[in-house]
Amino acid sequence: MAFLEIDGLRKRFGQVExxxxxxxxxxxxxxxxxxxxxxxxxxxxxxxxxxxxxxTSGDIRVDGRTITDLHPSKRDIAMVFQSYAxxxxxxxxxxxxxxxxxxxxxxxxxxxxxxxxxxxxQIGHLLNRKPSQLSGGQRQRVAMGxxxxxxxxxxxxxxxxxxxxxxLRVDMRIEIKRLHATTGTTIVYVxxxxxxxxxxxxxxxxxxxxxxxxxxxxxEIYNNPSNVFVADFMGSPAMNLIPATIGGxxxxxxxxxxxxxxxxxxxxxxxxxxxxxxxxxxPVIFGVRPEALTDPEGAERNASQIATADCHIEVVEPAGSxxxxxxxxxxxxxxxxxxxxxxIQPGTNTPLAFNLTKAVFFDPATESRIR
Amino acid sequence: MSAVATPARPSSGGMNVKLVNRIVIYGLLALFALFYxxxxxxxxxxxxxxxxxxxxxxxxxxxxAPTFAPWLKAWGETCVGLTCAGIKGYxxxxxxxxxxxxxxxxxxxxxxxxxxxxxxxxxxTLVFGLMLFACFIPFQSVLLPMATILGSLGRFGVxxxxxxxxxxxxxxxxxxxxxxxxxxxxxFTTLFFRNxxxxxxxxxxxxxxxxxxxxxxxxxxxxxxNSMPIFVVTVIYQFTNIWNDFLFASAYxxxxxxxxxxxALNNVVNTSTGVVEYNVNMAAAxxxxxxxxxxxxxxxxxxxxxxxxxxxxx
Numbered sequence: 001m002a003f004l005e006i007d008g009l010r011k012r013f014g015q016v017e018x019x020x021x022x023x024x025x026x027x028x029x030x031x032x033x034x035x036x037x038x039x040x041x042x043x044x045x046x047x048x049x050x051x052x053x054x055x056t057s058g059d060i061r062v063d064g065r066t067i068t069d070l071h072p073s074k075r076d077i078a079m080v081f082q083s084y085a086x087x088x089x090x091x092x093x094x095x096x097x098x099x100x101x102x103x104x105x106x107x108x109x110x111x112x113x114x115x116x117x118x119x120x121x122q123i124g125h126l127l128n129r130k131p132s133q134l135s136g137g138q139r140q141r142v143a144m145g146x147x148x149x150x151x152x153x154x155x156x157x158x159x160x161x162x163x164x165x166x167x168l169r170v171d172m173r174i175e176i177k178r179l180h181a182t183t184g185t186t187i188v189y190v191x192x193x194x195x196x197x198x199x200x201x202x203x204x205x206x207x208x209x210x211x212x213x214x215x216x217x218x219x220e221i222y223n224n225p226s227n228v229f230v231a232d233f234m235g236s237p238a239m240n241l242i243p244a245t246i247g248g249x250x251x252x253x254x255x256x257x258x259x260x261x262x263x264x265x266x267x268x269x270x271x272x273x274x275x276x277x278x279x280x281x282x283p284v285i286f287g288v289r290p291e292a293l294t295d296p297e298g299a300e301r302n303a304s305q306i307a308t309a310d311c312h313i314e315v316v317e318p319a320g321s322x323x324x325x326x327x328x329x330x331x332x333x334x335x336x337x338x339x340x341x342x343x344i345q346p347g348t349n350t351p352l353a354f355n356l357t358k359a360v361f362f363d364p365a366t367e368s369r370i371r
Numbered sequence: 372m373s374a375v376a377t378p379a380r381p382s383s384g385g386m387n388v389k390l391v392n393r394i395v396i397y398g399l400l401a402l403f404a405l406f407y408x409x410x411x412x413x414x415x416x417x418x419x420x421x422x423x424x425x426x427x428x429x430x431x432x433x434x435x436a437p438t439f440a441p442w443l444k445a446w447g448e449t450c451v452g453l454t455c456a457g458i459k460g461y462x463x464x465x466x467x468x469x470x471x472x473x474x475x476x477x478x479x480x481x482x483x484x485x486x487x488x489x490x491x492x493x494x495x496t497l498v499f500g501l502m503l504f505a506c507f508i509p510f511q512s513v514l515l516p517m518a519t520i521l522g523s524l525g526r527f528g529v530x531x532x533x534x535x536x537x538x539x540x541x542x543x544x545x546x547x548x549x550x551x552x553x554x555x556x557x558x559f560t561t562l563f564f565r566n567x568x569x570x571x572x573x574x575x576x577x578x579x580x581x582x583x584x585x586x587x588x589x590x591x592x593x594x595x596x597n598s599m600p601i602f603v604v605t606v607i608y609q610f611t612n613i614w615n616d617f618l619f620a621s622a623y624x625x626x627x628x629x630x631x632x633x634x635a636l637n638n639v640v641n642t643s644t645g646v647v648e649y650n651v652n653m654a655a656a657x658x659x660x661x662x663x664x665x666x667x668x669x670x671x672x673x674x675x676x677x678x679x680x681x682x683x684x685x
Contacts, residue, residue: 052577052580072577072580072581073581073584077581078581079581081578082574083572083574085574085575087578087593087597088597089593089596098579098592099582099583102588146582
């Protein structure tokens with residue numbers, strides 16, 4: 001039995017259904033990231049777990065106990081808010097201990113707990129300051145301290161890093177990951193940043209329009225997206241989704257990619273997914289991540305299926321660690337990820353290697369994966 | 372040096388126009404200020420003059436021998452109607468009425484604002500709209516209905532008095548005035564607090580809920596301590612309005628011991644026996660105006676800040 005279980009959760013505001021039957025579960029000590037574009041219902045889902053929003057139907061269980069109808073303070077959860085939500089009229093110590101004060105914990109125990117948390121987060125020197133006297137990163141730490149001090153069953157994070165600048169965000173991300181590793185807490189984390197989702201999560205739920213599009217480990221989500229939306233949303237730069245047709249002779253299948261004013265490229269498929277043969281002669285969406293489309297020297301050596309084709313390079317973007325090249329296939333700009341020192345010039349024809357073991361196919365009509 | 376000065380010369384014509392503009396603007400402003408301050412000046416100087424000087428001298432001239440006698444007389448001896456014990460008793464009447472009325476209406480406004488923004492219920496906007504409506508009620512239109520209600524409350528008070536030995540203040544004119552001012556103040560105080568709390572981060576309330584704070588604990592520990600600017604604005608506004616109110620005061624406590632300052636002042640000025648003591652009247656009027664001035668001076672810097680709050684979130 002999982003530690004956190006969400007069963008058929010529905011939430012309706014008047015006629016509008018915000019959450020359309022969510023089913024999720026998370027093991028103890030897991031890190032679940034809810035990710036999706038704004039308005040997908042991820043924050044609402046987190047608020048229903050916290051008890052800050054009521055639900056229309058469904059069930060939420062933590063450690064085998066139904067918490068669906070409990071007041072937020074009775075759920076044994078702690079929450080870190082996007083704006084940190086530090087009480088401006090209280091000192092850092094007051095902020096951290098407010099919850100304990102409300103629960104009637106004696107003053108000496110409160111002090112002990114504050115000291116312990118301050119040590120973990122290295123905010124001991126800030127305890128007597130007001131939130132307005134703190135920097136963004138320090139406020140973030142205090143907000144986490146307020147959650148940590150409760151030692152709850154479940155931590156909820158609502159886009160905690162979105163108010164920080166880029167560099168601090170990376171630092172705090174690592175810090176959260178370290179905190180999770182050392183304390184072994186169970187965390188549900190909301191973000192719209194797919195990199196945060198990939199780096200932090202043990203489980204990711206990709207959401208859109210109040211539905212979970214795919215639920216799985218980061219590797220599953222990244223390598224085996226279940227539909228076009230997930231494939232497009234996760235990964236940066238995004239996966240190339242190229243309109244293509246399935247061709248081939250007899251039992252052998254091949255991917256045919258149109259090109260402007262030139263012969264189409266034909267990539268033979270050796271281990272095509274079983275469902276693909278039904279699409280012979282029909283259009284499909286051919287998904288290939290930029291790192292699976294590279295210069296032949298940089299291609300993965302142990303990949304079983306590599307097909308090389310000459311491509312017309314339109315734009316070259318050196319990014320330091322990699323070089324990105326843009327070509328045009330199937331009427332769309334397609335990004336290839338090359339080694340940083342790859343010798344490539346815009347306007348030339350260069351052979352690019354397609355790693356077809358990593359390629360995925362989608363049905364253009366339903367946008368779901370062809371397996 | 373001359374090389375630097377030369378290029379400035381052609382623009383000196385423009386400088387003159389600018390200077391004239393300035394003179395006109397500041398001249399006009401000074402004129403308006405003078406016009407506005409003139410009555411206050413006349414009141415002040417008159418209140419320090421003797422009656423002889425007032426009758427024989429210029430209204431605008433400074434007192435030749437400043438005397439506090441008119442102030443002392445206004446405070447302790449002047450006749451209000453038939454009793455001649457000064458206005459001090461009525462001054463305290465006003466204080467006894469204003470302080471509870473201001474505090475109760477402000478606290479209720481804060482509570483309403485808190486509920487209307489952070490505990491939204493179905494129809495909250497409608498309720499707020501109806502409360503706003505209270506701000507536009509012409510008070511003379513409610514004089515009679517309110518008198519009827521106060522009369523009923525008074526009779527109920529008599530019943531309570533006979534049954535329990537205490538009327539719980541029902542029927543007492545001061546309590547009546549507090550009640551009336553609280554009822555008609557709630558519209559404004561709710562408006563002030565609702566608009567302030569609208570911009571108040573809701574996440575703070577949610578965080579406090581997760582921390583286990585109750586409805587009133589959140590109000591007392593989170594909302595109120597962070598409401599200083601709007602609290603001051605509301606207190607100044609309510610204090611000034613209630614202290615200066617003449618209509619309700621004269622209608623519901625126009626005679627008798629509970630008469631507030633404004634009505635008493637009117638009676639001082641209207642007392643028609645003997646010579647009209649302008650200096651005493653002016654002193655009494657000054658005394659009547661002092662508390663509102665004092666409140667504004669003490670809390671004024673929050674007033675402007677509070678009016679701006681919520682406009683731009685800093």
